[in-house]
Amino acid sequence: MAEATILASGEAIAARRRFRVLRKLLHHRSFMAGFIIVAVMVIAALCAPLTGVDPNQMRVRLRFRPPSEVNWFGTDQFGRDLFTRTLYGAQLSLWIGLAVAVLSGVVGAAIGVLSAQFRRLDSLLMRIMDALMAAPAILLAIGLGAALGPQTHSVIIALAVAYIPRTARIVRASALVTRELEFIEAARVSGASSMRIMFKHLLPNASGPLLVQSTFVFAFAILAEAALSFIGIGPPPPAPSWGNIIAEGRQFAVQSWWIMLFPGFAISLAALGMNLLGDGLRDVLDPRLKVES
Amino acid sequence: MRLSQAVPVLLIFSVMVFMLMHLLPGDPALAIAGPDASPEAVQKIREQLGLDRPLIVQLLEWFSHLAVGNFGESLTLKQSVISAVGERLPVTLSLSFVSLVVTLPIGIGLGVVAAYWRNSWIDAWVMVLALLGVSLPGFWVGILSVLYFSVQLGWFPPSGYVPLTEGGVGPWLASLIQPAVVLALFQIGFLARITRSAMLDVLDQDFIRTARAKGVDEWTTIAKHAFRNTLIPVVTVLGITLSLLVGGSVVIEQVFALPGIGRLIVQGILNRDYPLVQGTMLLFGFAFVVINILVDIIYTIVDPRVRYG
Numbered sequence: 001m002a003e004a005t006i007l008a009s010g011e012a013i014a015a016r017r018r019f020r021v022l023r024k025l026l027h028h029r030s031f032m033a034g035f036i037i038v039a040v041m042v043i044a045a046l047c048a049p050l051t052g053v054d055p056n057q058m059r060v061r062l063r064f065r066p067p068s069e070v071n072w073f074g075t076d077q078f079g080r081d082l083f084t085r086t087l088y089g090a091q092l093s094l095w096i097g098l099a100v101a102v103l104s105g106v107v108g109a110a111i112g113v114l115s116a117q118f119r120r121l122d123s124l125l126m127r128i129m130d131a132l133m134a135a136p137a138i139l140l141a142i143g144l145g146a147a148l149g150p151q152t153h154s155v156i157i158a159l160a161v162a163y164i165p166r167t168a169r170i171v172r173a174s175a176l177v178t179r180e181l182e183f184i185e186a187a188r189v190s191g192a193s194s195m196r197i198m199f200k201h202l203l204p205n206a207s208g209p210l211l212v213q214s215t216f217v218f219a220f221a222i223l224a225e226a227a228l229s230f231i232g233i234g235p236p237p238p239a240p241s242w243g244n245i246i247a248e249g250r251q252f253a254v255q256s257w258w259i260m261l262f263p264g265f266a267i268s269l270a271a272l273g274m275n276l277l278g279d280g281l282r283d284v285l286d287p288r289l290k291v292e293s
Numbered sequence: 294m295r296l297s298q299a300v301p302v303l304l305i306f307s308v309m310v311f312m313l314m315h316l317l318p319g320d321p322a323l324a325i326a327g328p329d330a331s332p333e334a335v336q337k338i339r340e341q342l343g344l345d346r347p348l349i350v351q352l353l354e355w356f357s358h359l360a361v362g363n364f365g366e367s368l369t370l371k372q373s374v375i376s377a378v379g380e381r382l383p384v385t386l387s388l389s390f391v392s393l394v395v396t397l398p399i400g401i402g403l404g405v406v407a408a409y410w411r412n413s414w415i416d417a418w419v420m421v422l423a424l425l426g427v428s429l430p431g432f433w434v435g436i437l438s439v440l441y442f443s444v445q446l447g448w449f450p451p452s453g454y455v456p457l458t459e460g461g462v463g464p465w466l467a468s469l470i471q472p473a474v475v476l477a478l479f480q481i482g483f484l485a486r487i488t489r490s491a492m493l494d495v496l497d498q499d500f501i502r503t504a505r506a507k508g509v510d511e512w513t514t515i516a517k518h519a520f521r522n523t524l525i526p527v528v529t530v531l532g533i534t535l536s537l538l539v540g541g542s543v544v545i546e547q548v549f550a551l552p553g554i555g556r557l558i559v560q561g562i563l564n565r566d567y568p569l570v571q572g573t574m575l576l577f578g579f580a581f582v583v584i585n586i587l588v589d590i591i592y593t594i595v596d597p598r599v600r601y602g
């Protein structure tokens with residue numbers, strides 16, 4: 001009976017804490033600005049089919065049309081409608097960003113928690129992470145992306161691998177602090193398994209920094225995917241990725257500046273939105289790194 | 294201690310780079326022989342390159358070459374990786390150097406200014422600028438910059454590199470300033486954000502209040518007490534900054550057609566010249582392991598409390 005009451009009040013406290021975090025986020029200016037930007041982009045991406053235009057349909061007579069009432073962002077060298085292509089590009093880029101953030105978050109968290117829990121694994125795993133960080137992330141992604149072939153999923157894997165080490169280190173650092181707290185000691189003496197300690201205690205306590213880091217990885221991934229596409233290691237043409245549109249429009253940039261202008265705005269806006277979101281989450285969830293606003 | 298960690302890191306990195314390049318799709322022998330070559334000719338090239346032997350033999354051979362400083366021969370350039378990298382290194386180093394010279398004072402300066410006048414309109418504007426810096430894609434800004442400053446105004450050459458030894462400082466700088474500033478935008482944003490939060494932490498501490506209370510003038514308080522302590526966390530991200538800088542230059546070199554290491558690697562990948570890519574990546578890895586050790590040493594100078602055994 002008494003235990004049930006304690007349990008209930010424990011849940012109530014947790015619920016109230018969640019509510020407080022949510023309220024803080026709702027009142028955080030940069031979080032809300034980022035949230036609105038990202039939400040609008042997601043909705044725009046989902047609405048892409050509503051334009052009723054095939055993003056890859058070529059119309060030779062309509063080549064190089066500047067922005068107009070019919071073609072809001074103009075048309076490219078094949079007469080394809082750039083507004084439609086930019087919207088479909090949003091689907092592709094946001095999907096890649098999300099997939100990279102989730103993949104590097106899950107694998108990075110697993111590696112971080114494992115190294116914090118098992119000291120023997122720690123030095124091996126961390127040396128592998130150091131090795132992955134020895135070359136600049138974008139260079140590693142270029143090498144991996146080239147090795148795996150020009151496909152959407154190889155871009156996702158390449159970027160995720162490039163960002164795993166940083167996530168793993170952040171989760172490990174947080175888990176190492178948690179590990180020394182008394183309640184972990186209590187859990188251990190009361191017979192909790194390593195699995196239970198890792199996934200029930202270490203991981204939830206690292207969830208704040210993990211979420212913040214994943215948001216920034218999302219922003220990096222959008223920028224890096226565009227750069228990889230630009231170099232020619234992204235999703236293969238005619239896929240309307242933002243980087244592809246810019247790369248293809250580049251040689252016509254002097255006469256037809258609009259081809260590469262709008263996708264660049266889209267990339268900047270998406271990265272800006274995720275960075276704002278990340279700043280807000282960091283202020284609220286990770287008070288240690290508090291940056292007043 | 295740092296050195297003993299560096300050895301396994303480099304070993305693991307070397308094996309990873311080796312495995313990575315053997316995953317590359319397409320047969321390098323086929324790429325060299327050309328599309329019209331007979332299967333026998335392709336097989337002969339394959340044997341010449343040693344590609345027909347087991348992976349582990351190739352790996353061990355590669356290691357034995359590395360041990361004597363032989364990073365391999367490029368398949369397409371008919372020169373050794375070391376000399377190919379050596380030829381292009383001055384370009385990438387010059388670009389990174391000019392970019393760093395632009396980044397450090399502006400990035401750190403903006404961060405300090407924003408923290409000192411926190412929550413003012415100055416702070417707000419600096420943070421908006423810093424946020425734009427880390428959100429704009431560099432290669433896109435680079436193309437726009439060429440369109441405006443080179444094509445429209447004709448201020449700078451749109452592409453290419455003039456070595457220091459050929460035209461002196463003026464033309465050298467003119468060929469680099471545009472890519473260097475574009476490259477610096479991200480770094481400035483990154484550094485300003487980190488400096489600001491580091492400075493805010495320091496300004497909240499007791500010794501700053503003590504300094505002010507005992508009548509130390511404001512300039513000395515900020516310059517001597519606050520700024521020096523702000524530098525400690527900033528130095529720790531110096532390695533990351535350099536890594537971002539070199540990584541960014543790989544992409545920016547494509548935009549401005551600068552014949553640096555980034556172009557070398559991207560062309561190596563497109564030509565399936567994997568000894569070249571392998572060797573170059575490895576040199577990069579070695580360089581950054583050394584850089585990170587140097588950063589640790591600088592760290593012990595800035596923060597005497599830290600001592601590595």
